[in-house]
Amino acid sequence: MKVKFLVVGKTAFDYLKVGEGIYSERLKHYCNLERVEISDVKNPKNLSQEEIKRKEADSILAKLLPTDFVVLLDENGTEMSSVDFANWIEKRMILPQNLVFIIGGAYGFNSELYNRMNFKMSLSQMTFSHQMVRVIFLEQLYRAFSIIRGEPYHHS
Secondary structure, three states, X not given: XXXXXXXXXXXXXXXHHHHHHHHHHHHOOOXXXXXXXXXXXOOHHHOOHHHHHHHHHHHHHOOOOOOOEEEEEEEEEEEOOHHHHHHHHHHHOOOOOOEEEEEOEOOEOOHHHHHHOOEEEEOOOOOXXXXXXXXXXXXXXXXXXXXXXXXXXXXX
C-alpha cells in the first residue's frame, strides 16, 4: 500500500523531527510511505489568510494524482478510535489508489481542497499545532498497522 503524507512547511523543532523520524522508519515495515513537504508561502505578511490558504492549496493540488484517495486532517473531520482507524485503513488496503493524508498550514485548508478531498478526519476535539499533528498522526498510523497485524504495540 502506498501512503503519501503531505505537510505544509518544515518541522521547526528537533524533538518533533525525531518523533516523525521514529514513526516514519517504523512504518516502512507496513507500507510505502512518501513524505512530501510543501514549501511555506513566501512573504506571508503581505497576504491575507485566505490568500495563504489558496497558495498552499495550489501547491498541494499540484502534488495529487486524479486517482488519489485524499484525506484532510481537519479539526471538523470524523473522529475515530485507534481500532476504528485501523479498520478504516484495512478496508482501503485492497484498493489500487494511493492513500494521501494532508496536514495543512497554520490556517487550515481552502475550499478547493475541501472540494477535492474524499474524506475528512480529526485526531481530537482538542486543537494541536500543525507541526505537532504530524507526529501524532504518524504514531496513530503506525498503531493502526500494528492493530491490523495483531502486534502487541496497541493494548486493547
